[in-house]
Amino acid sequence: MSRALTGFLGAVLEAWQELRVHRTRVLLSLIGVAVAVCSLTTVVALGAIVQQANQELSERSSGRPATLYVSAYATDGSTIDAEALDRAWDETVARYGIDYASRVVSSGQSIPFVTGVVQVGTQAVDQPYGEMHRVRISEGHWFSTADEQALAPALVVNSVFWERLGRPDLATHPTVTLGGEKGATAVVVGVTPAATYETEPSMFMLASQLATVQAAQPAADPSADPYSGFGGGQTQYEMWIPPELAEPLLAAVQRDIQAALGDGAQVDVYRQDYAQYGDDPFLVTKLVVGGIAVLVLLLGALGLVNIALVTVKQRVREIGIRRSFGATAGRVFFAVMMESVVATVAAGVVGVMAAVLLVQSPIVHDVVGQGMVTDFPPFPVEAALLGLAAATGVGALAGLLPALVAVRVKVIDAIRY
Amino acid sequence: MSLLRLEDVTRTVLPPDQPALTILNGVDLTVEGGDRISIVGRSGSGKSTLLNLMGLLDLPTSGLLAFDDRPVKSYSGAGRDRLRGAQIGFIFQQFNLLAGRTALENVAMPLLYASGRQFWRRRQLAADMLEQVGLGHRVDSLPDRLSGGEQQRVAIARSLVRGPRLILADEPTGALDLDTGQSVMELIDEVATRTGAALVVITHDPSIAARSRTHYRLDRGILTPAEALAETPAESLVDAAANKIADAAAGAHGERSDR
Numbered sequence: 144m145s146r147a148l149t150g151f152l153g154a155v156l157e158a159w160q161e162l163r164v165h166r167t168r169v170l171l172s173l174i175g176v177a178v179a180v181c182s183l184t185t186v187v188a189l190g191a192i193v194q195q196a197n198q199e200l201s202e203r204s205s206g207r208p209a210t211l212y213v214s215a216y217a218t219d220g221s222t223i224d225a226e227a228l229d230r231a232w233d234e235t236v237a238r239y240g241i242d243y244a245s246r247v248v249s250s251g252q253s254i255p256f257v258t259g260v261v262q263v264g265t266q267a268v269d270q271p272y273g274e275m276h277r278v279r280i281s282e283g284h285w286f287s288t289a290d291e292q293a294l295a296p297a298l299v300v301n302s303v304f305w306e307r308l309g310r311p312d313l314a315t316h317p318t319v320t321l322g323g324e325k326g327a328t329a330v331v332v333g334v335t336p337a338a339t340y341e342t343e344p345s346m347f348m349l350a351s352q353l354a355t356v357q358a359a360q361p362a363a364d365p366s367a368d369p370y371s372g373f374g375g376g377q378t379q380y381e382m383w384i385p386p387e388l389a390e391p392l393l394a395a396v397q398r399d400i401q402a403a404l405g406d407g408a409q410v411d412v413y414r415q416d417y418a419q420y421g422d423d424p425f426l427v428t429k430l431v432v433g434g435i436a437v438l439v440l441l442l443g444a445l446g447l448v449n450i451a452l453v454t455v456k457q458r459v460r461e462i463g464i465r466r467s468f469g470a471t472a473g474r475v476f477f478a479v480m481m482e483s484v485v486a487t488v489a490a491g492v493v494g495v496m497a498a499v500l501l502v503q504s505p506i507v508h509d510v511v512g513q514g515m516v517t518d519f520p521p522f523p524v525e526a527a528l529l530g531l532a533a534a535t536g537v538g539a540l541a542g543l544l545p546a547l548v549a550v551r552v553k554v555i556d557a558i559r560y
Numbered sequence: 561m562s563l564l565r566l567e568d569v570t571r572t573v574l575p576p577d578q579p580a581l582t583i584l585n586g587v588d589l590t591v592e593g594g595d596r597i598s599i600v601g602r603s604g605s606g607k608s609t610l611l612n613l614m615g616l617l618d619l620p621t622s623g624l625l626a627f628d629d630r631p632v633k634s635y636s637g638a639g640r641d642r643l644r645g646a647q648i649g650f651i652f653q654q655f656n657l658l659a660g661r662t663a664l665e666n667v668a669m670p671l672l673y674a675s676g677r678q679f680w681r682r683r684q685l686a687a688d689m690l691e692q693v694g695l696g697h698r699v700d701s702l703p704d705r706l707s708g709g710e711q712q713r714v715a716i717a718r719s720l721v722r723g724p725r726l727i728l729a730d731e732p733t734g735a736l737d738l739d740t741g742q743s744v745m746e747l748i749d750e751v752a753t754r755t756g757a758a759l760v761v762i763t764h765d766p767s768i769a770a771r772s773r774t775h776y777r778l779d780r781g782i783l784t785p786a787e788a789l790a791e792t793p794a795e796s797l798v799d800a801a802a803n804k805i806a807d808a809a810a811g812a813h814g815e816r817s818d819r
């Protein structure tokens with residue numbers, strides 16, 4: 144045991160001294176390895192971060208796994224009985240005890256800003272929607288039960304909307320008028336951050352309050368509303384359920400609502416979240432990115448092998464001297480191998496640190512996040528570990544050939560002058 | 561019990577596309593602890609080959625080679641390496657210090673292959689050893705900053721740092737001038753005496769050989785005990801001088817006749 148320890152330490156020490164003596168040459172060869180490890184770690188880390196960002200974005204648009212969507216239309220082309228559908232939905236949600244269910248009604252609401260009246264894209268949803276789509280709030284709060292019971296409709300607006308209002312303090316309960324001059328007065332209770340590509344105001348309101356607002360409004364000219372074309376304003380239904388229940392529930396919900404609506408309607412229930420295909424949807428991206436990185440690393444290793452081989456041939460005599468002072472063949476093999484490993488691990492540490500700095504830089508965050516990912520995941524530990532492991536592996540691989548050459552050195556020939 | 565024993569040892573090499581070449585033929589030699597042995601012989605007579613065998617760097621083609629009465633053949637390769645590291649110290653004609661390493665690192669090198677106390681305290685042991693060869697003030701010098709005599713003293717410190725029982729010196733003064741050579745030999749003698757190690761010196765130089773108690777002559781692979789080359793060192797010096805003159809004359813003559 145003690146001999147194994149001193150043997151290991153001795154070999155590392157030997158390798159370190161060797162590296163110190165040939166530092167210029169070693170440094171040059173290591174730049175390549177450091178760059179390769181940096182790029183490998185960066186792509187893996189970015190991959191993980193982009194994946195998380197993508198997941199967040201796709202969850203925001205199509206729900207978290209598993210989200211079921213329900214839509215229904217009349218088979219004869221007439222409009223479906225919205226109230227019957229609503230009732231069937233409520234019953235189904237209650238029957239299966241689903242906590243996260245929401246209606247989604249898209250419409251346009253005329254909002255009189257100081258710069259003029261604007262049709263604002265509006266999604267009327269139920270309260271659980273915020274959780275189901277990970278809606279982020281930068282000011283105020285998402286709809287609460289109190290908002291639901293309040294007389295004045297509550298609004299959660301995007302930051303573009305909020306800017307146009309002049310960034311009022313939400314504690315002062317800023318109001319806007321819905322549906323033109325004589326419409327209802329609504330209170331802005333929350334602000335969501337807008338993605339960098341969003342330039343138009345948009346907002347959420349509660350589906351229950353939309354109904355009252357619309358009932359109070361005089362029937363507006365439908366053609367003035369770009370969101371209420373054919374089938375516009377129709378209600379979508381969605382529920383967020385445990386993924387393992389997705390299949391049985393999909394069938395059950397379809398059957399129950401179909402039964403409630405009768406033969407005249409066609410009911411569709413489907414999944415749209417990213418996890419619906421079972422496989423990892425980012426697998427291909429990962430493979431491509433990983434493949435390129437490995438290629439880069441192997442090229443770096445090739446350069447290292449070359450230099451290590453040249454170095455070993457110049458050191459035949461030195462190896463002979465060490466052997467004559469008691470170095471076993473195994474020890475020589477290990478020490479030469481360790482030279483590569485110690486060197487590449489050092490380069491790997493530098494590469495990983497560079498990758499961390501790069502990935503955590505604000506520029507990279509902007510590009511990846513599009514302003515939509517507010518709290519960035521920390522630098523993925525597995526990427527750093529992978530970078531170090533790859534550096535070690537490449538060092539061992541690059542050290543193998545020179546180590547084999549070193550072991551084959553004939554001691555007698557090496558010390559003959 | 562003998563430290564090292566060779567019985568009827570033969571070493572034959574098979575150069576490619578040439579008939580077998582017998583370098584050593586029926587060599588018998590016993591080294592006891594604390595012995596002082598010199599081996600002289602012409603260039604190409606097989607001295608280094610014999611020393612490689614004694615240093616366990618090579619195995620005999622036939623015959624017995626035993627260390628502490630155990631046949632060296634019975635050791636594994638690594639076992640032989642460890643035995644060599646612990647028991648045998650080499651001193652070479654060309655010093656063979658590791659370039660780019662300080663004197664201290666060179667002397668500490670064999671201790672990297674030791675274990676236990678020797679491994680952990682290697683820097684202290686190496687510094688002590690350098691002190692003993694009179695280089696306590698040059699521990700951080702690189703070999704190319706040291707004179708030939710100083711380099712050989714570092715090499716002596718290195719060969720002794722693990723406390724070997726056998727010191728093998730292959731022409732230790734061959735690359736040094738006469739005076740430096742004598743003082744280096746004195747140093748080797750002194751440390752060998754102090755540690756009780758056996759010393760085998762290979763040399764061309766009769767005055768160096770004369771320092772030993774037991775003398776051998778190697779001639780075309782055959783080792784024969786030699787009477788003391790001379791009864792007194794003074795005579796041996798005269799002998800050596802005479803030999804050198806004769807050699808030079810022969811060389812000059814040879815050169816002339818080659819033209």
Ligand SMILES: Nc1ncnc2c1ncn2[C@@H]1O[C@H](COP(=O)(O)OP(=O)(O)OP(=O)(O)O)[C@@H](O)[C@H]1O
Nearest residue numbers: 573575581583601602603604605606607608609610
């Ligand atoms: N591996 C080998 N293959 C072929 N010939 C060899 C081999 N090893 C040694 N020889 C030959 O054997 C002879 C003795 O070699 P060795 O090195 O032992 O001589 P030496 O007595 O040490 O000579 P020197 O005083 O010049 O160092 C030489 O002629 C050498 O060329």
Ligand SMILES: [Mg+2]
Nearest residue numbers: 607608609730
């Ligand atoms: Mg020789």
